[in-house]
Amino acid sequence: MISTLQPDQMGSYAPEDVIFLLRDIGYMLLELENDKREQLIQAGTHYSEMLPVEGQPSEAYMNLFYKALDASAERIALAVGVVAEQIVKRRGLENLILVSLARAGTPIGILIKRYIEKRYQVQIPHYSISILRGRGFDETAIRYIVTKHPLGCLQFIDGWTGKGAITNELRQSCQKFNAQYNTQLDADLAVLADPGHCASIYGTREDFLIPSACLNSTVSGLVSRTVLNLRFMDKDDFHGAKYYRELKAVDVSNLYIERIVACFETVQQKIIEQLQIQASLPITWEGMKSVERIQQDFGIDHIHFIKPGVGETTRVLLRRIPWKILINPQHTAELEHILLLAQEKNITIEEYTNMSYACCGLIKEL
Known part of the structure; x- marks a missing residue:
């Protein structure tokens, strides 16, 4: 199982904040x-x-990002502290290794690392x-970590939960890896926000805007989404990404x-209470x-066309072809960037209260 492959140096974060275990496919x-x-995704091509x-x-849009960051910095710092304290309590500090899921998990992993440090x-x-839906995590990357830290206790981290697809993907990947290599990876995912109510380690279950969900690579270390395209890539190598x-x-x-990070001190007491x-x-x-209720109410054939939560709805508007956006009216005030993106793209917005999320993006069936 010993891994000798080395990842490429990439991203605009300092190496002491995070090491991307990726191959640069620029x-x-x-x-x-x-x-x-x-069209290609709906015809069966894998999104990765x-x-x-x-x-x-x-x-x-950038002005909205700064406004959202100012409004929610303390709320995020609080959620980061709550997640970090749970991780420390469960895993201890001695052999702890943080493993964030690129790319939404990366800034959250850095914040958790910085909190623990402070x-x-x-x-x-x-x-x-x-990690890719339907394809699992990058086994080459996990072998690299296990080789480098044989006593390591891995804690997987992501930004938020939607339907829980990545939660399930991680569980299956860990089971497969453990069976193959006789390891004991723990699939309990830690997330900042868990509006899907499917994570055991989370900062909050409120579906609110994590400003890093607003943007693409420019808030994730200038790293693209991860790629696995075996026409150009070796199946035994790291998954790929671009450094923009x-x-x-x-x-x-x-x-x-x-x-x-500047808000950590301010929220310390609130962390204990939370x-x-x-x-x-x-x-x-x-x-x-x-x-499931949305699928029934809107007659949607495939559950993959339903992307619930602020983070996923933002992704639909930035990267997919939306059909309509469902807004839970009690959260409208916090969804300014969603409303702006929908307006720019001329997408229908509909009020819908029968969900545990602030909003939900529905993908157009082509």
């Missing part, structure tokens, strides 16, 4: 416009075989790896981290029940 032309990608086009966000004066290794160096001028990845409240809340998969 030389490949895999970007396609959203409508072309959508191509990339969306990533441009520069509009000034109005609170416990310990430097915890942090890697970011690829050309977007350096508009990169807010490190600004985002520093802004939230941990006591959350201690007894069960996993109910309430999110999946909401998705």
